[in-house]
Amino acid sequence: MKDYAVEVNHVSMLFHLNKERVDNVKEYFIRLVTRKLSYTEFWALKDVSFKVEKGDRVGIMGFNGAGKSTLLKVIAGVLKPTQGKAKVQGVIAPMLELGAGFDMNYSGKENIYLYGATMGFSRKFIDEKYDEIVEFSELGDFINAPLKSYSSGMKSRLGFAIATAVKPDVLILDEVLSVGDASFKEKSEQRILDMMKDGATVLFVSHNTDRVKKICNKAIILTKGQLVAQGEVNEICDMYEEMVNSK
Numbered sequence: 001m002k003d004y005a006v007e008v009n010h011v012s013m014l015f016h017l018n019k020e021r022v023d024n025v026k027e028y029f030i031r032l033v034t035r036k037l038s039y040t041e042f043w044a045l046k047d048v049s050f051k052v053e054k055g056d057r058v059g060i061m062g063f064n065g066a067g068k069s070t071l072l073k074v075i076a077g078v079l080k081p082t083q084g085k086a087k088v089q090g091v092i093a094p095m096l097e098l099g100a101g102f103d104m105n106y107s108g109k110e111n112i113y114l115y116g117a118t119m120g121f122s123r124k125f126i127d128e129k130y131d132e133i134v135e136f137s138e139l140g141d142f143i144n145a146p147l148k149s150y151s152s153g154m155k156s157r158l159g160f161a162i163a164t165a166v167k168p169d170v171l172i173l174d175e176v177l178s179v180g181d182a183s184f185k186e187k188s189e190q191r192i193l194d195m196m197k198d199g200a201t202v203l204f205v206s207h208n209t210d211r212v213k214k215i216c217n218k219a220i221i222l223t224k225g226q227l228v229a230q231g232e233v234n235e236i237c238d239m240y241e242e243m244v245n246s247k
Contacts, residue, residue: 090169
């Protein structure tokens with residue numbers, strides 16, 4: 001019997017998009033109560049199912065709006081699907097919107113505990129990893145300053161250091177990840193490669209077939225929220241390149 005790290009079963013995700021602009025919260029609630037709020041339904045994912053074996057590295061490809069980021073958020077537990085379910089075995093390290101849970105009025109130190117808690121880390125675990133997180137983030141004394149004084153690079157460095165403090169079973173990567181300057185980017189990429197060498201299962205979103213071939217052994221293609229192909233990485237990348245060229 002195969003051991004699956006990730007199982008996505010008949011997952012669909014519905015979003016309601018406002019048809020017209022609402023300028024403030026008060027107007028929104030007035031329209032909501034008086035049933036004058038009109039919206040369109042948008043299915044970002046439609047009945048998506050696939051399984052990922054432990055140790056596999058799966059590239060997720062598709063044009064903009066295909067549902068790639070939504071799928072990753074469902075797998076990471078950030079979004080609850082409208083239908084179906086996603087099951088993950090083990091510890092997840094989602095490299096998605098780093099620092100999305102930060103509070104700008106708190107210090108870097110306070111945010112390590114706050115952000116760590118949102119990722120499911122215990123206080124004891126964060127206590128043990130605190131010095132390592134600060135050292136990796138290269139923030140020094142800035143760790144005691146409020147986040148509103150940080151540059152975007154400093155925030156993403158701190159977010160990356162916290163998210164990768166754990167040794168993950170499943171690593172979720174979005175290629176648009178931005179983690180500061182060139183030297184820190186190199187250091188962060190090395191940490192991700194080390195996680196892969198340790199046998200982490202990887203889900204990697206990318207438009208770049210060369211990078212997918214380099215990192216992954218399998219791949220899937222999403223089109224308008226539907227899974228249209230899955231299989232060995234070279235075969236699926238060739239199929240995706242044909243789709244790009246014929247567009």
